[in-house]
Amino acid sequence: MAEMMRTDSVMTSKDKREHVQIRIGYHRMDHKVDPGLYLIGVPSAASPVFVTSNYKLSFDALRTSLNGFDAYVLVLDTKGINVWCAAGKGTFGTDELVGRIESSGLKDVVSHREVILPQLGAPGVAAHEVKRRTGFQVIYGPVRALDIKEFMDAGKKASKEMRRVRFPLKDRLVLAPVEMKNFVLYALLFSIIGFLIAGAFGLAVVFGIYFAGLLLFPLLLPYLPSKDFTMKGMFLGGLISIPLVAATLCLWKDMDPIEVASFDASIVLMCVSVVGYLGLNWTGCTPYPSRTGVRREIYRYIPIIAAMAVAATVLALVAGLFDMGAWF
Amino acid sequence: MAGECSCQGAPSDAVNTLQYDMNRCVNCGRCSQVCPHGVFAPGDFKAQLVNYEACMECGACMVNCPVNAIKVESGVGCANAMIKSALLGRKEVICGDDCCK
Numbered sequence: 001m002a003e004m005m006r007t008d009s010v011m012t013s014k015d016k017r018e019h020v021q022i023r024i025g026y027h028r029m030d031h032k033v034d035p036g037l038y039l040i041g042v043p044s045a046a047s048p049v050f051v052t053s054n055y056k057l058s059f060d061a062l063r064t065s066l067n068g069f070d071a072y073v074l075v076l077d078t079k080g081i082n083v084w085c086a087a088g089k090g091t092f093g094t095d096e097l098v099g100r101i102e103s104s105g106l107k108d109v110v111s112h113r114e115v116i117l118p119q120l121g122a123p124g125v126a127a128h129e130v131k132r133r134t135g136f137q138v139i140y141g142p143v144r145a146l147d148i149k150e151f152m153d154a155g156k157k158a159s160k161e162m163r164r165v166r167f168p169l170k171d172r173l174v175l176a177p178v179e180m181k182n183f184v185l186y187a188l189l190f191s192i193i194g195f196l197i198a199g200a201f202g203l204a205v206v207f208g209i210y211f212a213g214l215l216l217f218p219l220l221l222p223y224l225p226s227k228d229f230t231m232k233g234m235f236l237g238g239l240i241s242i243p244l245v246a247a248t249l250c251l252w253k254d255m256d257p258i259e260v261a262s263f264d265a266s267i268v269l270m271c272v273s274v275v276g277y278l279g280l281n282w283t284g285c286t287p288y289p290s291r292t293g294v295r296r297e298i299y300r301y302i303p304i305i306a307a308m309a310v311a312a313t314v315l316a317l318v319a320g321l322f323d324m325g326a327w328f
Numbered sequence: 329m330a331g332e333c334s335c336q337g338a339p340s341d342a343v344n345t346l347q348y349d350m351n352r353c354v355n356c357g358r359c360s361q362v363c364p365h366g367v368f369a370p371g372d373f374k375a376q377l378v379n380y381e382a383c384m385e386c387g388a389c390m391v392n393c394p395v396n397a398i399k400v401e402s403g404v405g406c407a408n409a410m411i412k413s414a415l416l417g418r419k420e421v422i423c424g425d426d427c428c429k
Contacts, residue, residue, distance in 0.1 A: 122362035123386045
């Protein structure tokens with residue numbers, strides 16, 4: 001029998017620090033837990049077995065929800081990926097679960113033949129296969145670890161509500177920092193270009209797009225019109241272009257009206273196309289879009305976005321030429 | 329894609345590839361249990377496809393159906409991964425070392 005490790009429900013300051021690091025994308029793939037069988041509390045042979053992935057956030061969500069429980073936690077090796085993503089990839093899967101049940105000697109540790117899995121592990125695990133190969137019955141627990149106590153109190157029955165994925169404000173917002181980090185180099189590059197073309201105002205446009213596409217978008221996701229993420233983004237881009245255009249009309253009263261018009265058209269097209277693209281990029285981080293739907297969105301919107309971005313660049317250059325004309 | 333079996337759902341302009349062959353269903357209840365969007369609901373004799381549009385093609389129902397009554401081309405609906413794979417001509421990656429950097 002393999003050795004068992006011990007864990008508890010306490011979040012130390014080190015754990016909390018690591019959670020912050022994860023959320024800002026610091027060493028993103030380095031937050032792993034050792035796979036294997038863990039004890040929490042003082043479990044007996046009759047105690048329940050909960051299964052999770054070896055991603056730090058998943059493991060911590062489970063163990064902190066098991067406060068007061070005497071139980072076993074079986075950690076699968078998902079290469080540091082969360083349960084749902086790993087299930088999609090197949091690493092939180094039938095083979096890994098079967099192998100881990102065997103290598104941990106679970107049969108000799110517990111007297112029952114049940115393992116409780118997070119519901120979102122289901123895309124990777126064929127419950128009937130696990131039963132056939134190990135004798136262990138897979139019980140799908142709630143989507144959220146927080147509901148485990150209620151689930152257990154109800155005799156391992158999940159309510160309809162517990163079985164649904166939700167995506168509340170907090171869950172949406174917590175994703176923003178990583179996305180902002182992923183795009184920060186582009187933002188810097190375009191800040192330089194924006195500044196060269198239109199000075200401080202160019203910077204304002206780039207920052208507006210950056211924050212709209214990566215912070216406001218997840219914040220406003222349920223309220224933006226359309227089911228298509230690109231359309232939602234394009235709508236938001238249109239919205240943020242309004243104050244920018246208004247600012248040019250106020251600030252640049254003395255400029256050639258054609259130059260201002262080219263700039264404004266460029267700003268609107270730039271905001272709509274880039275925030276639309278950033279919106280499309282959010283599909284993978286949210287629990288709604290299907291692969292088929294996203295493929296359709298890509299075919300439908302990418303050509304439009306590309307055309308708008310090209311037009312915006314041309315218009316910005318036209319406006320820039322006006323400036324040059326003024327210099328010579 | 330649609331119309332190969334005696335399926336429910338799957339209109340021709342489908343936003344997903346979910347197909348459910350009710351004739352095979354043994355009413356074990358797994359699909360209703362594992363679906364995160366309530367696409368299936370338990371019925372008296374057969375599972376019912378009640379919210380076809382909400383399917384995100386995660387594949388949980390198909391994988392856990394013991395009688396292969398459900399088919400769906402599962403995959404992560406991640407535009408980033410799909411665009412990347414199209415541009416670089418590589419296989420589509422799914423959440424992990426190779427993605428989201």
